[in-house]
Amino acid sequence: xxxxxxxxxxxxxxxxxxxxxxxxxxxxxxxxxxxxxxxxxxxxxxxxxxxxxxxxxxxxxxxxxxxxxxxxxxxxxxxxxxxxxxxxxxxxxxxxxxxxxxxxxxxxxxxxxxxxxxxxxxxxxxxxxxxxxxxxxxxxxxxxxxxxxxxxxxxxxxxxxxxxxxxxxxxxxxxxxxxxxxxxxxxxxxxxxxxxxxxxxxxxxxxxxxxxxxxxxxxxxxxxxxxxxxxxxxxxxxxxxxxxxxxxxxxxxxxxxxxxxxxxxxxxxxxxxxxxxxxxxxxxxxxxxxxxxxxxxxxxxxxxxxxxxxxxxxxxxxxxxxxxxxxxxxxxxxxxxxxxxxxxxxxxxx
Numbered sequence: 001x002x003x004x005x006x007x008x009x010x011x012x013x014x015x016x017x018x019x020x021x022x023x024x025x026x027x028x029x030x031x032x033x034x035x036x037x038x039x040x041x042x043x044x045x046x047x048x049x050x051x052x053x054x055x056x057x058x059x060x061x062x063x064x065x066x067x068x069x070x071x072x073x074x075x076x077x078x079x080x081x082x083x084x085x086x087x088x089x090x091x092x093x094x095x096x097x098x099x100x101x102x103x104x105x106x107x108x109x110x111x112x113x114x115x116x117x118x119x120x121x122x123x124x125x126x127x128x129x130x131x132x133x134x135x136x137x138x139x140x141x142x143x144x145x146x147x148x149x150x151x152x153x154x155x156x157x158x159x160x161x162x163x164x165x166x167x168x169x170x171x172x173x174x175x176x177x178x179x180x181x182x183x184x185x186x187x188x189x190x191x192x193x194x195x196x197x198x199x200x201x202x203x204x205x206x207x208x209x210x211x212x213x214x215x216x217x218x219x220x221x222x223x224x225x226x227x228x229x230x231x232x233x234x235x236x237x238x239x240x241x242x243x244x245x246x247x248x249x250x251x252x253x254x255x256x257x258x259x260x261x262x263x264x265x266x267x268x269x270x271x272x273x274x275x276x277x278x279x280x281x282x283x284x285x286x287x288x289x290x291x292x293x294x295x296x297x298x299x300x301x302x303x304x305x306x307x308x309x310x311x312x313x314x315x316x317x318x319x320x321x322x323x324x325x326x327x328x329x330x331x332x333x334x335x336x337x338x339x340x341x342x343x344x345x346x347x348x349x350x
Contacts, residue, residue: 003029004028004030004069004070005030005031005032005067005068005070006023006030006031006032006068006069006071006072006227007033007034007065007070007071007072008020008023008031008032008034008074009052009071009073009074009092009093009096010034010035010074010075010076011033011035011039011045011047011074012037012039012173012174013074013075013173014169014170014171014178014179015074015166015169015171015219015220016033016072016074016075017171017172017216018217018219018220019072019223019224020043020044021043021044021220022217022221022224023220023224024043024044024045031044031045031046032046032048033045033047033048034047034048034050034052034075035049036049036050036051040174048061048062049061050062052075052091052095053077053091053092054095058095062096062099062103063099063103064103065099065100066103066104066105067106068103068104069104069106069107069108069109070111070227071100071110072111072113072223072227073096073097073112073113074113075089075092075093075096077089077092082140085140086145089145089146090142090146093112093146093150094149097110097150098153101157107158107159108159109159109161109226109227109228109233110160110162111161111162111163111164111223111226111227112146112150112163113164114143114146114163114164115166115167116167116314116316117137117141117143118136118137118141118143118165119134119136119137119316120137120138121310121314122306125312128210128313128314128315128316129317130238131238131316131317131320132165132236132237132238147163147236150163151234160230160233160234161233162226162227162232162233162234162235162237163236163237164219164222164223164236164238165236165238165239165316166214166219166239167213167214167314167316168180168213168214168307169213169216170213170214170215170335170336171215171216172339172342172343172346172348174293174297178300179299179300180213180304181336182298182299182300182343182348183299183301183304184336184340185299185340185343185348185349186349187274187299188255188260189258189284189350190277190281190284192258193280193284196263197255197260197261197263198251198254198255198258198260198261198262198263199263199264200247200251200263200266201266201270201273201304201308202267202305202308202309202310202311203267203308203309203311204265206307206308206309207246207248207265208246209247209310209311209312209313209314210244210313210315211244211247211310212240212243212314212315212332213332213335214239214240215335215339218239218241218329219239221326222237222321222326222328226326229324229325229326231325232324232325232326235320235324237320237321237324237326238317238318238320239318239321240316240318241329241330241331241332242318242330243329243331243332245332245333250336253333253336253337254336254340257336257337270305271301271304271305274299274301275301277295278295278296281295282295284350288347288350290349290350291346291348293348
């Protein structure tokens with residue numbers, strides 16, 4: 001019998017999907033995934049389809065979860081205007097945690113996934129390396145709202161909470177708006193099919209700036225540690241692979257993986273230039289016998305524009321996480337190779 005029962009909120013995203021896979025392999029977890037749609041792949045979790053923006057639906061669907069020990073909150077809903085992110089993303093957290101807390105008297109831990117946008121990494125240059133005690137950027141910031149609510153909700157309770165702040169999580173998930181690895185892989189595949197070199201499509205400043213990412217398996221390991229190690233109770237941690245890189249230094253490695261020539265920097269808006277490539281992608285899928293994944297679900301070009309347009313250093317200090325006892329790390333260049341190979345093995349790319 002499983003010793004722990006986890007509810008993973010946002011179960012189909014690049015973070016939640018890998019966390020469920022990870023917990024399933026550990027063997028001592030019963031897992032429930034919450035999402036608006038069900039999975040189209042085999043999973044060790046039981047799924048509940050729920051609209052967390054609808055409190056009544058959340059109450060009805062989650063009231064039966066009476067033996068949950070851990071909640072992992074990985075959900076996110078994007079809005080066109082930054083200030084509009086706050087109300088829906090706070091509501092989803094509240095509508096997930098409160099019904100589960102009420103029903104499960106044995107709840108032990110709630111984990112929240114945040115991000116470096118709390119420091120203003122998306123706005124322009126910010127203090128680097130950012131530390132957990134640094135103040136947020138000029139509010140509003142929905143990560144700040146969520147954290148303050150969670151701090152207040154936990155006071156006087158037997159359960160603890162924790163939060164991790166990763167940067168640009170890398171892995172595989174369909175329809176996920178923040179996944180740079182699929183964007184790079186699909187962009188390279190299409191460029192190669194057109195007989196083009198692998199050009200860097202971002203800004204010249206981004207080509208040279210310091211950047212960092214977080215592998216979704218590495219993040220799953222850290223999330224599990226946070227949820228089960230007392231040293232992580234009621235703490236916030238930055239988390240990345242543990243190294244930094246510049247796109248100019250890893251781009252030739254990408255070209256080598258895809259057997260392409262390296263091109264120069266040529267700044268384009270991918271959300272515009274890739275908008276007409278669905279027929280070409282369909283032809284590539286047919287030619288190479290790939291999974292028939294709809295083009296609009298395989299890559300999110302606005303997110304790629306954002307990442308490749310970040311022409312300032314993005315660096316966070318991850319020493320606090322290590323000092324508290326989590327020491328895992330990995331090399332980012334090797335991570336990209338591994339993930340691209342996983343895409344190839346899954347027949348997502350040729």
